Amino acid sequence: MSLFEEGLNRTLRQAVRSGEIVPQEIAGMTQPFLVALLCSTFGLIGMSGVARADAIGRYDCSTVATAREPVGDRNEHDIISFQYTCRGVDGLFKNGIVAAISVAKCDSEKGTYLSSFGLHRLPDGFAAEQLLEGIGYIVLEDDKVVGVEAYGKTSFKFASGALEGLTEKAVNFTATPTGIGRFKLEFTD
Numbered sequence: 001m002s003l004f005e006e007g008l009n010r011t012l013r014q015a016v017r018s019g020e021i022v023p024q025e026i027a028g029m030t031q032p033f034l035v036a037l038l039c040s041t042f043g044l045i046g047m048s049g050v051a052r053a054d055a056i057g058r059y060d061c062s063t064v065a066t067a068r069e070p071v072g073d074r075n076e077h078d079i080i081s082f083q084y085t086c087r088g089v090d091g092l093f094k095n096g097i098v099a100a101i102s103v104a105k106c107d108s109e110k111g112t113y114l115s116s117f118g119l120h121r122l123p124d125g126f127a128a129e130q131l132l133e134g135i136g137y138i139v140l141e142d143d144k145v146v147g148v149e150a151y152g153k154t155s156f157k158f159a160s161g162a163l164e165g166l167t168e169k170a171v172n173f174t175a176t177p178t179g180i181g182r183f184k185l186e187f188t189d
Contacts, residue, residue, distance in 0.1 A: 056171060056187040057091030059098055063181045076108045086185055088122070092163065093187070096122040100129075104136055111136040113152060125161030129154050132170060139177050147177025154187075 066082040081103045088096035100118030104111035113134035120127040134152025138145055151174045156166035172188045 054189040055091055056166075056189060057093030057096075058089055058187075059086035059093055059096075059185040060089050060178070061086035061098070061175075061183050061185050063183075071105075076106070078106045079114075080104050080106050080111065091187075092166075093120065093122070096120055096125075098185075102131070104134075106138075109138040109140075111138070111148070111150075113150070116154070118154075120163060122162050125159070125163035127156050127159035127163040127166050129156050134173070136175070146180055147183050148175065149177060150175040
């Protein structure tokens with residue numbers, strides 16, 4: 001086995017420090033080339049999904065009701081609450097439904113979630129989910145509010161049946177508008 005083949009198990013730096021002769025193919029590589037090679041490798045790993053979060057499930061959701069209360073200290077500083085329902089379309093939540101309520105403190109177009117609670121129901125499972133942390137941004141199109149893009153962490157405080165594996169599990173969520181009053185809600189590990 002050549003040093004080049006053994007190099008798969010050792011770094012170039014280890015070979016140079018040990019005083020071994022480095023093959024001409026490696027010795028001729030410049031630092032920018034090695035940096036480009038390393039970045040390309042990480043890019044390919046990312047595209048292959050190795051570093052991607054595991055999907056748990058996805059819902060299509062509709063806003064049922066909203067309320068906005070001004071805090072009173074300045075313009076565009078409000079407490080917003082909204083209720084929504086969802087239908088499961090992918091993953092663990094497929095064919096499930098959710099009824100939920102969220103409350104956020106908004107300062108202009110950015111909001112910080114104060115609270116959120118959702119009840120997930122499947123034909124053979126149930127779960128209660130509570131917000132740990134979240135941030136949202138109002139999405140505008142043609143100066144009109146289309147929805148909210150949000151992300152954060154939530155925890156399943158109780159789960160049973162087909163959802164039992166979620167008990168006491170903290171997961172990531174993202175919400176992306178799909179139209180006025182509608183959004184997709186995704187949960188990932």
